Amino acid sequence: MEKLTLHEDPRSGNCYKIRLTAALLGLPLERVQYDIMKGETRTPDFLAKVNANGRIPVLQIGEQFLPESNAACWYLAEGSSLIPSDRFNRADMLRWMFFEQYNHEPNIATLRFWLLFVGEARLTQFQRDQIMAKRAGGEQALQLMDDHLAAHDWLAGGALSIADVALYAYTHVCEAGGFRLRDYPAICAWLGRIEAQPGYAAMD
Secondary structure, three states: OOOEEEEEOOOOHHHHHHHHHHHHHOOOOEEEEOOHHHOOOOOHHHHHHOOOOOOOOEEEEOOEEEEOHHHHHHHHHOOOOOOOOOHHHHHHHHHHHHHHHHHHHHHHHHHHHHHHHHOHHHOOHHHHHHHHHHHHHHHHHHHHHHHHHOOOOOOOOOOOOHHHHHHHHHHOOHHHHOOOHHHOHHHHHHHHHHHOOOOOOOOO
């Protein structure tokens, strides 16, 4: 495999899921860090060379650049046990990864960012008006996960996959956004299973 470089902000769960995927697979990953709070991913140089969309993470593979965290996780994990071999289970894994981006991350990660990094006192009125809706959406996403994990050890295919990695990233730090993990016992047990995996690496 070509040299792998992760362009990241280490505080980001989307960046962390790529680091965790690489760690679980034993893949070396160089890191280039940016501070999104200082606009470092919006500079002309970054936009021209790394990602014209001005966002991280970006996985650099040799001289190629791959934005979008779940795409990068797929690239790293393809051909490994982190992607199910069964066709349905592979699609079910993708279902959970789409759920993460459309139902989970926009609520749970957003509240974590607003409350932990921006600060409630500095939120706009528009953001303040969304807090209750995002909390409700996040709780709904966590409850759906908890219900599923009460009957399954893993999200898809009966084994650890990148769906678990993708959803672990922001779930395990969701309390920074005001959510209570103790309300979701099956999620708590699942978090423990992931953290017991060989190669597991904690978030910075």
